[in-house]
Amino acid sequence: MWGIIAVLFLAVLYVTFKTEGVDAATGKIDMSGWTENEKMNYDMHGIIPARSQGGAPSTSAGSGMVGGC
16 A cells, blocks of 8 residues: 555656756756747747647647646
């Protein structure tokens, strides 16, 4: 029982800290290589470009939304 709990805890930690494109030391997203339009969309709407998400689908149905608008 405790082994299952430990495995689940480690899995949650792994998923929590495995943030692609985010600097673990500062917590900031690496925006180098983004266009000005992509930066504006992130600042205003929380939309992360699909090419920065590691193969996420680039549909307009809410993909890349942070917090959802």
